[in-house]
Amino acid sequence: MDLVMFGKYECNGIFDEMFAETDVPRPHYTAVHERICSMGHTAFARRQGMTDASFRNQGITFTVYNDNTGVERIFPFDPVPRIIPAEEWARIESGLAQRLTALNMFCRDIYHEQHIVREGVIPADMIYSAKMFRREMLGVRVPKDIYIHICGTDLIRDRAGNYLILEDNGRTPSGVSYVLENRAVMKRVFPMLFGACRVRAIEDYPLNLLHTLRHVAPRQDDEPNIVVLTPGIFNSAYYEHSFLARQMGVQMVEGRDLVVVDNHVYMRTVAGLRRVDVIYRRVDDDFIDPLSFRPDSALGVAGLMNAYRCGNVALANAVGTGVADDKAIYPYVPDMIRFYLKQEPILNNVPTYICSRPNDCAYVLEHLHELVVKATNESGGYGMLMGHQAISAERAKFAELIRQDPRNYIAQPVVELSQHPSYIDREFAGRRIDLRPYILYGEKVMVMPGGLTRVALRKGSLVVNSSQGGGSKDTWVLEADSELVGGVQ
Amino acid sequence: MMRAETNPVLNNHVSPMLVRAADGMYWMGRYMERAEQIARVLLEHESMVTDVGDVNVELQRVLLRSLPGILGVDLLPEVQTFLQEEAAQSFYGLAQYLTLGATNPNSLVHSLTRARENARGMREHVSAEMWEHINTLYWSFQGTEAQTRFEDSASDLFRATIQGAALFHGLVDQTMAHGQGWIFTRMGVLLERIDMTCRILAIRGRVLQQEDANLDPGVRNLHWMSVLRACGALEAYRRQHVGDMDPAQIVRFMVLDPGFPRTVAFSVRTAYGAVTQLRTGRSSRQADAAERILGRLNTQLEYADPGELDGADPFGYLQDIQVRVALAAEAIRKAYFL
Numbered sequence: 111m112d113l114v115m116f117g118k119y120e121c122n123g124i125f126d127e128m129f130a131e132t133d134v135p136r137p138h139y140t141a142v143h144e145r146i147c148s149m150g151h152t153a154f155a156r157r158q159g160m161t162d163a164s165f166r167n168q169g170i171t172f173t174v175y176n177d178n179t180g181v182e183r184i185f186p187f188d189p190v191p192r193i194i195p196a197e198e199w200a201r202i203e204s205g206l207a208q209r210l211t212a213l214n215m216f217c218r219d220i221y222h223e224q225h226i227v228r229e230g231v232i233p234a235d236m237i238y239s240a241k242m243f244r245r246e247m248l249g250v251r252v253p254k255d256i257y258i259h260i261c262g263t264d265l266i267r268d269r270a271g272n273y274l275i276l277e278d279n280g281r282t283p284s285g286v287s288y289v290l291e292n293r294a295v296m297k298r299v300f301p302m303l304f305g306a307c308r309v310r311a312i313e314d315y316p317l318n319l320l321h322t323l324r325h326v327a328p329r330q331d332d333e334p335n336i337v338v339l340t341p342g343i344f345n346s347a348y349y350e351h352s353f354l355a356r357q358m359g360v361q362m363v364e365g366r367d368l369v370v371v372d373n374h375v376y377m378r379t380v381a382g383l384r385r386v387d388v389i390y391r392r393v394d395d396d397f398i399d400p401l402s403f404r405p406d407s408a409l410g411v412a413g414l415m416n417a418y419r420c421g422n423v424a425l426a427n428a429v430g431t432g433v434a435d436d437k438a439i440y441p442y443v444p445d446m447i448r449f450y451l452k453q454e455p456i457l458n459n460v461p462t463y464i465c466s467r468p469n470d471c472a473y474v475l476e477h478l479h480e481l482v483v484k485a486t487n488e489s490g491g492y493g494m495l496m497g498h499q500a501i502s503a504e505r506a507k508f509a510e511l512i513r514q515d516p517r518n519y520i521a522q523p524v525v526e527l528s529q530h531p532s533y534i535d536r537e538f539a540g541r542r543i544d545l546r547p548y549i550l551y552g553e554k555v556m557v558m559p560g561g562l563t564r565v566a567l568r569k570g571s572l573v574v575n576s577s578q579g580g581g582s583k584d585t586w587v588l589e590a591d592s593e594l595v596g597g598v599q
Numbered sequence: 600m601m602r603a604e605t606n607p608v609l610n611n612h613v614s615p616m617l618v619r620a621a622d623g624m625y626w627m628g629r630y631m632e633r634a635e636q637i638a639r640v641l642l643e644h645e646s647m648v649t650d651v652g653d654v655n656v657e658l659q660r661v662l663l664r665s666l667p668g669i670l671g672v673d674l675l676p677e678v679q680t681f682l683q684e685e686a687a688q689s690f691y692g693l694a695q696y697l698t699l700g701a702t703n704p705n706s707l708v709h710s711l712t713r714a715r716e717n718a719r720g721m722r723e724h725v726s727a728e729m730w731e732h733i734n735t736l737y738w739s740f741q742g743t744e745a746q747t748r749f750e751d752s753a754s755d756l757f758r759a760t761i762q763g764a765a766l767f768h769g770l771v772d773q774t775m776a777h778g779q780g781w782i783f784t785r786m787g788v789l790l791e792r793i794d795m796t797c798r799i800l801a802i803r804g805r806v807l808q809q810e811d812a813n814l815d816p817g818v819r820n821l822h823w824m825s826v827l828r829a830c831g832a833l834e835a836y837r838r839q840h841v842g843d844m845d846p847a848q849i850v851r852f853m854v855l856d857p858g859f860p861r862t863v864a865f866s867v868r869t870a871y872g873a874v875t876q877l878r879t880g881r882s883s884r885q886a887d888a889a890e891r892i893l894g895r896l897n898t899q900l901e902y903a904d905p906g907e908l909d910g911a912d913p914f915g916y917l918q919d920i921q922v923r924v925a926l927a928a929e930a931i932r933k934a935y936f937l
Binding site: 166167168169343352353355356360361362363364366367377378379380381382384 | 615616617618619620621716719720721722723727730731734735738779877935
């Protein structure tokens with residue numbers, strides 16, 4: 111065995127997923143650690159090269175925009191798998207299911223009776239000032255009362271290894287195709303690592319997604335016609351849209367392929383118009399119907415909202431779910447869980463200061479140097495201030511922005527994300543990671559075992575977004591009884 | 600809407616193909632075939648220049664100048680600008696432009712790129728194996744790699760393209776259901792093949808006919824062998840016709856032979872067969888425009904009098920076929936892609 115493999119590895123004083131302390135892997139990592147060590151650098155590096163070629167040849171890419179020209183990039187892949195033991199996962203799973211149930215009840219409530227506002231749990235102005243709140247949805251019944259059918263919730267771990275919810279993505283979360291492709295590539299290139307422990311399969315996700323979508327079809331008697339609506343080939347997640355359509359065996363459409371006639375949605379096929387029942391849309395609310403929202407949108411379908419309101423077509427996710435993942439609503443999710451479910455939250459939020467509360471705002475302005483400030487309606491790592499790393503001019507700029515529009519900002523203490531070994535320049539080195547599990551809400555709630563583990567590949571960086579130099583790795587959730595199987599071999 | 604009820608191919612599917620997807624499959628096929636044909640024509644031209652480049656210098660010049668026309672790019676303004684340049688006067692200069700030229704919208708590399716773009720736009724209709732193949736082929740010609748490969752050995756690059764296309768055809772036939780997507784892909788391949796084959800025969804044939812009196816019989820043989828090779832048909836022709844190359848016989852073979860997959864008659868028959876599968880009515884009286892055009896052309900070629908092509912202007916006959924194929928392509932576009 112080549113003990114030099116992890117010879118230069120440092121735990122950096124934060125929570126390390128693989129090592130309890132230097133050179134001592136945690137029990138659920140022991141077997142994989144052993145196998146990696148027995149491979150040696152030459153074999154490991156060669157196989158890493160194979161994974162890169164495999165991603166490129168399969169066209170598993172995303173598009174980066176630079177000077178208006180899109181460049182196709184592969185999403186950097188790190189071959190060291192992240193492992194989550196079964197009992198740890200069981201808690202995450204129930205926490206996520208609990209959370210999504212409450213979020214769906216919240217959406218249903220907010221667009222109808224608004225009990226949660228009337229009983230003073232969430233102030234009304236928080237709701238009405240949320241940019242993604244859609245008045246058009248007030249009083250609209252959506253099929254089966256489900257709003258967020260597909261949710262991607264981001265989890266991080268603090269210094270003690272506690273899982274915390276960083277944010278919910280209840281609009282059009284992306285990344286699940288990378289989870290599935292990462293697994294496929296890992297199985298092809300590193301089959302020997304899988305032998306070390308029993309990993310839960312994830313390949314049934316597309317089928318589960320299909321069932322989730324079928325569940326809300328307005329016409330239940332017939333085989334419903336389900337489509338994936340993509341903004342088109344220039345969208346950065348285009349690969350994922352086509353991937354999911356292929357995996358589910360449904361067609362992928364663009365706005366121009368659809369037409370609304372008499373409040374029914376049809377697609378234009380070589381055999382004439384065909385009725386569409388469910389649209390898994392990967393186009394934002396703003397662009398989905400130029401008659402209802404942005405009139406300059408060429409990505410949407412004119413009249414879609416009317417067909418939707420008439421109940422002739424189902425949209426997943428529903429229009430208006432953005433109100434639930436507004437960053438200033440996020441601090442209220444634990445209260446939602448208590449309010450709707452009469453339960454204590456299983457997974458905790460990161461402590462959050464809401465700048466529209468005067469006391470919070472004052473605290474934030476005084477402690478900018480130790481806080482992370484986020485614009486409430488931004489995502490993808492944009493509109494963010496990392497107070498502890500920023501130069502003072504940047505902090506001053508954010509202080510001014512917060513004063514001008516406090517509703518638009520929240521702040522959180524810096525959470526030291528956990529780190530995990532990555533293979534970089536033929537060395538193993540600790541890099542920060544997060545976790546985005548995908549939760550489906552259909553006939554029942556289904557949580558995909560694992561999810562997308564994103565890695566901040568830049569040394570010391572806390573930002574894992576793909577647009578900011580992040581990569582990903584395969585995520586293994588172990589079968590309940592398998593933790594030590596490989597370890598004793 | 601009515602079409603779906605009556606046609607089994609369209610109706611068999613859980614869901615008929617999107618208009619946009621059908622269009623994409625068709626163009627994927629067309630561009631892949633175009634890339635292959637460019638490779639065949641240039642590969643053959645290079646070999647001919649090596650063989651007889653130093654005899655009949657004037658003929659060589661004319662043949663070189665005919666290349667853009669054979670590849671159907673001679674009327675594009677960008678290409679015409681290039682043809683004035685010094686580089687366009689040598690085979691390698693011109694071949695490089697026809698293979699990689701940044702301003703040439705129908706270069707070999709551009710054709711592969713567009714085949715790949717179309718495939719990428721309808722991934723749910725293209726099998727994973729097809730996609731991976733097209734994508735890998737595309738990447739092998741990107742950036743400075745194509746330039747380096749061309750300089751190292753242009754003929755290797757052309758051979759790689761021809762082989763890549765062969766693998767594409769194999770994957771189309773073996774990894775896709777022979778339904779709508781397959782039909783549209785095949786239509787694209789076949790119409791492009793007929794078009795290009797007609798152009799090779801008409802343009803090269805006419806040049807050689809005009810120069811015929813000045814050609815030494817040996818050189819004449821080499822030139823006509825070269826025409827057959829550019830059509831990918833030399834061996835097939837030889838199996839049927841031994842002895843010296845006979846221009847009339849060659850044109851007849853390439854247009855009328857029913858058994859070889861690269862002839863006009865074979866391709867028209869196959870394209871006609873494909874388009875009838877899309878027919879909505881029961882009888883041929885209800886055929887749409889594309890089927891009518893290809894059906895009549897098919898009958899003309901199938902029952903052609905062998906002497907039909909021996910008239911004063913066999914090349915006019917070829918041009919007539921090209922026009923009708925263009926009309927069929929337009930009819931398909933109107934019927935299915937709009």
